[in-house]
Amino acid sequence: MKRILLQDTNGSLKKELRDFYVSLNSYLRDNGLTDKAQVVVVSNIGVYDKGIVAKVIPEGFVYINLQNASIPDIVQKTILNGEKIEGLVFDKKNKQMRLVLRNCGIIDPESIDDYIAHDGYQGLANALAMGPERVIEEMKRAGLRGRGGAGFPTWMKWNITRGVKGDEKYIICNGDEGDPGAYMDRSVLEGDPHSVIEGMVIGGFAMAAKHGIFYIRAEYPLAVERIQKAIDVCYTKGLLGKDIFGSGFDFDIEIRLGAGAFVCGEETALIASVEGLRGYPRPRPPFPSIKGLWGKPTAINNVETLANVPYIFLKGGEAFGKIGTEGSKGTKVFALTGKVKNSGLVEVPMGTTLREIVFDIGGGVLDNRAIKAIQTGGPSGGVIPEQFFDTPVEYESLQKLGSIMGSGGMIVMDENDCMVDISKFYLGFCVDESCGKCVPCRLGGTQMLHILKKISEGNGDLEDMVKLNQIAQAMQKASLCGLGQTAANPVLSTMKYFDDEYKAHIIDKKCPSGKCASLVSYGINKDRCTACGLCVRNCPVKAISGDRQSKYTIDMAKCIGCGNCYEVCKCSAVVRQ
Amino acid sequence: MAMTRDELNKLKQEAQSKSPRNWIRVGYSTCGVAAGAKEVLEVLTEEVQARNMDVVVKKCGCVGLCSAEPMVEVNIEGAPRVFYGKVNKEVAHRIMDEHVCQKRLVENHIYEI
Numbered sequence: 001m002k003r004i005l006l007q008d009t010n011g012s013l014k015k016e017l018r019d020f021y022v023s024l025n026s027y028l029r030d031n032g033l034t035d036k037a038q039v040v041v042v043s044n045i046g047v048y049d050k051g052i053v054a055k056v057i058p059e060g061f062v063y064i065n066l067q068n069a070s071i072p073d074i075v076q077k078t079i080l081n082g083e084k085i086e087g088l089v090f091d092k093k094n095k096q097m098r099l100v101l102r103n104c105g106i107i108d109p110e111s112i113d114d115y116i117a118h119d120g121y122q123g124l125a126n127a128l129a130m131g132p133e134r135v136i137e138e139m140k141r142a143g144l145r146g147r148g149g150a151g152f153p154t155w156m157k158w159n160i161t162r163g164v165k166g167d168e169k170y171i172i173c174n175g176d177e178g179d180p181g182a183y184m185d186r187s188v189l190e191g192d193p194h195s196v197i198e199g200m201v202i203g204g205f206a207m208a209a210k211h212g213i214f215y216i217r218a219e220y221p222l223a224v225e226r227i228q229k230a231i232d233v234c235y236t237k238g239l240l241g242k243d244i245f246g247s248g249f250d251f252d253i254e255i256r257l258g259a260g261a262f263v264c265g266e267e268t269a270l271i272a273s274v275e276g277l278r279g280y281p282r283p284r285p286p287f288p289s290i291k292g293l294w295g296k297p298t299a300i301n302n303v304e305t306l307a308n309v310p311y312i313f314l315k316g317g318e319a320f321g322k323i324g325t326e327g328s329k330g331t332k333v334f335a336l337t338g339k340v341k342n343s344g345l346v347e348v349p350m351g352t353t354l355r356e357i358v359f360d361i362g363g364g365v366l367d368n369r370a371i372k373a374i375q376t377g378g379p380s381g382g383v384i385p386e387q388f389f390d391t392p393v394e395y396e397s398l399q400k401l402g403s404i405m406g407s408g409g410m411i412v413m414d415e416n417d418c419m420v421d422i423s424k425f426y427l428g429f430c431v432d433e434s435c436g437k438c439v440p441c442r443l444g445g446t447q448m449l450h451i452l453k454k455i456s457e458g459n460g461d462l463e464d465m466v467k468l469n470q471i472a473q474a475m476q477k478a479s480l481c482g483l484g485q486t487a488a489n490p491v492l493s494t495m496k497y498f499d500d501e502y503k504a505h506i507i508d509k510k511c512p513s514g515k516c517a518s519l520v521s522y523g524i525n526k527d528r529c530t531a532c533g534l535c536v537r538n539c540p541v542k543a544i545s546g547d548r549q550s551k552y553t554i555d556m557a558k559c560i561g562c563g564n565c566y567e568v569c570k571c572s573a574v575v576r577q
Numbered sequence: 578m579a580m581t582r583d584e585l586n587k588l589k590q591e592a593q594s595k596s597p598r599n600w601i602r603v604g605y606s607t608c609g610v611a612a613g614a615k616e617v618l619e620v621l622t623e624e625v626q627a628r629n630m631d632v633v634v635k636k637c638g639c640v641g642l643c644s645a646e647p648m649v650e651v652n653i654e655g656a657p658r659v660f661y662g663k664v665n666k667e668v669a670h671r672i673m674d675e676h677v678c679q680k681r682l683v684e685n686h687i688y689e690i
Contacts, residue, residue: 003657004680041685043645043662055689057657105604105640107652115583118591183608190606191638222607246581272649345641461642 002079007045007053007365009341016114020353023068027075037079044342046560047092047375048363095356097323097349099331100184100307104191104556109226111232111361115194121239123313127202128247133398135206136162141317143329144309148174148265148302149380149406150482151328151395157299160289162207162295169209172293172300173200175216175223176258176265179378180429181229182409183332185303187225190536192307194228197253199306201244202313204251207299212251215270217258240544244380262433266481267292267300269435270453278554280437302407304333324350328394338375338411343469348393355389356410368572377406379426379433382493383419404486418515419498420505423491441484443474448491455502456516458509465495465502497541514576517561521577524565527549528573535565535574597633599627601617603673605636606649613665620669621649645688655688656680662688 006021047053051065056078063074063085070088077083078259098104107114121556127135139155146152161169166330173196177185189196194410200212203265216224231253234240242250256274264279265506271293273279292298304369308330312320324330328350334357336342340365348357354374358364366373373383382403384391389398395405413422449472451464465504479485495502511519524535524544540553543558544565554565554574567572580588603609603618609649621634632653640648650670652658656676662667663684668686675681 001680003670005682005687008685038681040682040687041684043685043690044688067583103639104606104638105602106637106650108635109638110636113588113592113595114582116589117596119589121585122589125585129582151639187608187641189604190686220607241579243579245585246579342641342644347641349634391639 001035002059003040003057004037004039004074004079004533005045005055006039006058007043007047007055007091008041009044009048014421017052020066020068020071024071024074029547031075033075035080037075044064044363045092045557046361046363047090048359050090053090053307057086062090062092064090067102082216082356085369095209095352095360096120096347097331098347099311099323100188100189100195100304101345101347102148104187104197104312105325107192109193109482111228112194112237115192120310120316122193122199122200123310124201125526126241126374127313128245128249128561129206131421132162132206135202135313138310138312138317139206139309142312143313143321144320145306145328145395146302147304147332147376147407150405151405154301154305157289157301158203158206158308159498160287161209161297162297164290166297167292168211168296169207169208169297170198170213170293170298171204172213172215172270172298173303173306173314174265174267175214175220175303176270176301177217177220177303177407178262178265178433179380179407180426181411182335182373182378182407184335184345184408186220186223187222188303188333190226191212194234195224195307195310196242197227197230198302199232199309200301201240201251201254202309203299203301204308205247205249206299209297209299210250210252212253213274214255214294215258215264215274216223217257218260224255226258231255254264260492261435262429263350263435263481263483266483268481270300276399280435281483283480302512304408306316315467325392325394327396332393332408334408334410336362336412339369339371339414339417341366350394350405351392353390353392354384357390357410362412365412365414368407368415371412372415372417373419375403375411375413376409377404377489378409380404380489381406381409382489383422383497384493385412385497402496404489406409416458416513416515418513419494419501420456420509420511421450421513421515424449424456426490427452427487430483434483434487438477438478438480440475441487444471444479445487447471448475448488452491455505457518458505458516460506462503462506468495514563514566520561520563521556522551522559522561522563523575523577524553524554524574525575530571531568532575534568534570538564538568540564588650591688597631599630599632599653599677601632601634601677602637602650603634604639604646606639608639608643609646609648614647614672616666617647617649617669620666624670624673628673628678629652630677641690648688653677653680656682661686662686 144154263280264273269279269281274402288298434440529551536544543555548554649661649664
């Protein structure tokens with residue numbers, strides 16, 4: 001039996017789709033063909049803004065912009081004869097490429113047999129047979145760069161650590177993922193723990209490090225549990241411990257938990273935290289590759305970086321190097337969140353454009369609102385406005401736009417998001433998480449936040465924007481670690497691209513998006529009000545009074561400007577000024 | 578007792594030969610669990626046992642469509658392999674009745690990834 005899948009993305013069966021569904025079923029029934037095909041309404045086929053979309057299984061033809069008139073053709077040609085109808089078919093390209101997430105959602109993360117059945121530990125066996133020099137050469141050929149944000153070539157990091165003399169070296173997996181909205185590393189640790197372990201053993205072998213440490217934040221209990229289980233079973237199978245694959249290479253792994261400080265994702269603070277000290281960063285150089293944990297050479301790699309490594313040694317560095325662009329090889333996993341229809345994890349080859357990620361994969365903006373910007377790189381990144389959405393995603397191209405690739409958070413913002421409010425949020429995050437060791441970050445961040453609050457309350461003046469710029473530059477130049485150096489990026493990039501929004505707050509004392517509570521006021525237009533009472537029920541501070549006869553009014557003395565009434569009103573009676 | 582390359586390959590073959598014909602995978606990472614994957618897994622496991630069917634129900638990681646969790650992937654002979662999203666107890670029962678038993682796809686919950 002064939003299946004005809006009909007896409008209904010918002011779950012409400014709009015009239016045209018309902019008609020089509022009914023007509024298709026009647027046609028099948030009238031022609032006695034109900035046993036030939038089942039018509040199924042589905043939530044998503046992954047094709048957007050193309051009218052009525054259907055997919056025929058098992059052929060996999062995707063038909064778009066369907067009309068009732070095409071029903072006989074679809075049934076007679078495709079259902080009965082398996083023919084493709086050229087006039088209707090849509091060539092749906094899968095823009096995703098699963099390399100890091102190759103096993104996520106496919107294998108049982110708690111079963112090593114399942115991992116081994118999917119080529120697990122084959123890459124390790126290959127690497128150990130090659131010898132350390134050739135492992136580094138292979139990594140160089142692959143061109144893998146660090147996925148934690150900075151994009152330092154992984155082979156170079158390993159090679160530096162390898163070149164330092166010393167009998168004790170360490171490799172640390174940085175699983176202290178803390179950017180708001182980013183959770184790629186958690187998913188990899190939870191969904192495919194063995195791949196990260198395998199990558200770590202290969203790294204250890206390349207630089208003759210015998211100890212590996214997983215530094216995972218304590219807020220990820222399931223990730224910790226699965227990594228621990230995976231480590232334990234590796235010991236029993238002889239994949240960790242002494243003489244792995246008879247190569248004479250010994251390797252041990254242990255887990256250390258992060259205690260909730262964002263700054264401990266910075267490598268020198270992370271090392272201090274592993275050593276049992278307060279999570280303070282220290283000036284570099286010396287870099288951890290030369291003098292790291294316990295003063296010994298230490299390579300620190302991100303979870304996603306290590307998850308790439310087994311693939312490289314399974315398929316070869318050259319094959320990996322063919323994916324992506326000249327300067328940025330391979331794929332990148334993004335946590336696509338915010339005002340996007342399909343939020344979740346996406347993995348795309350480097351060089352895919354932001355527009356493809358948000359619209360073709362993410363399905364576009366929620367409620368079909370206008371998109372304003374995309375935020376990448378979390379609190380160290382910046383916002384990218386719509387005119388740059390066709391930029392291919394690469395380390396350098398995003399940096400040029402004043403943002404960064406970062407660890408992979410990607411937050412979609414629509415017309416209802418206020419850029420002053422957004423920069424206040426990110427800066428507030430960094431101020432909370434600043435360790436307080438160096439003055440530029442500790443005081444600079446706080447002062448900038450004060451100014452932003454002033455602007456969002458309508459008390460700012462144009463001089464404040466100059467001050468924001470000055471403090472931001474001082475923080476970038478003088479802060480001790482990456483947290484302070486990049487904390488001002490969201491403010492700088494919003495000021496660069498959304499200068500008019502800042503000026504609206506400062507000069508007109510208005511918040512164009514209606515987010516800054518002090519700058520908006522709400523009222524009810526009694527001519528439009530149908531007295532449904534929705535606003536009353538959704539007001540958290542009981543600022544709306546009245547009844548069905550006299551209709552409703554908002555008491556601005558009580559109103560906190562949350563905008564709930566405005567959002568819920570179905571007849572546009574609540575007005576925002 | 579280190580493993581040799583040959584032993585690894587033998588393990589791989591054994592594991593591959595044991596892979597079941599009919600299976601149901603439940604996304605069981607933090608995103609899935611938070612959305613209710615635990616009770617979905619329980620319902621599916623109980624149903625398979627109660628009906629004494631040749632279907633393996635197993636946990637897996639997150640496939641990526643976190644907004645549609647809990648996700649369940651179903652591969653049963655005689656019906657196409659599909660992902661169901663936003664699965665709750667009731668949908669889990671329907672998957673067993675309609676998809677697994679009658680080989681008919683369940684409406685309104687299929688997602689393509």
